[in-house]
Amino acid sequence: MSLFTVVIEGRLTASPVSGHTRDGREYVQFPIVHRDRYRDATGKWQDAKAMFFEVMCWGDLASRVRNLVRGDQVVVEAGQLLPYINDSELPALKVQARNVSVSMRFTDAHAGTQTKQRRGDIVVTGDGERYAADAYPEVVADRELVHHR
Structure with missing residues (x-):
């Protein structure tokens, strides 16, 4: 049993990519970006530095998230950080998802082609x-x- 849980809300920056391990186990991975905004001292909105996550899904969850598309806003419950090498200078983490849901904070639920x-x-x-x-x-x-x- 893991005591580590992180919940991330972000937007897919690319459509999910699926594959299989050598053992035949299905996986789907997709990148999301979380961008926070805040008001500065003058009251103007400022964008905080974007945080990027590579999300890995396995088994039944993988088969369900493959219909997401670039631009979908999702909430990811993750329970494990995975080793990840990032080529850019932007901060990034790779997480293993326990659950993924479509976020309805800014818009109606949507998954699939727009x-x-x-x-x-x-x-x-x-x-x-x-x-x-x-x-x-x-x-x-x-x-x-x-x-x-």
Whole structure:
């Protein structure tokens, strides 16, 4: 029995990749990023440094998470840190998931392929600023920011 548990909420930065060990055991892994925001002394929103996690899932859990897609917001309950070599200078951890669920904090539950964005969608930032989605395509990757006219 493990006493270590960590709960991480983050957004998938890539779709899950599945595979099998030499023994035939199925696994699925996917990367998530957790970005925290805070208000500074002037009251403006600031982005904290992003934290990256590589999530490993095994067995039945692996077969369930394979339908997630890049951009899905998830909550991961992990019980084991795994050795991980990261090529970038950004902080990263590899965790073994006990449970994964779709987060509904910012949007309705969604897992699987997303519907294409329509022209005329408006992107609203966390600060309340409004932009036309087709003018800022890199911002529209966050589904929670898209609102329809």
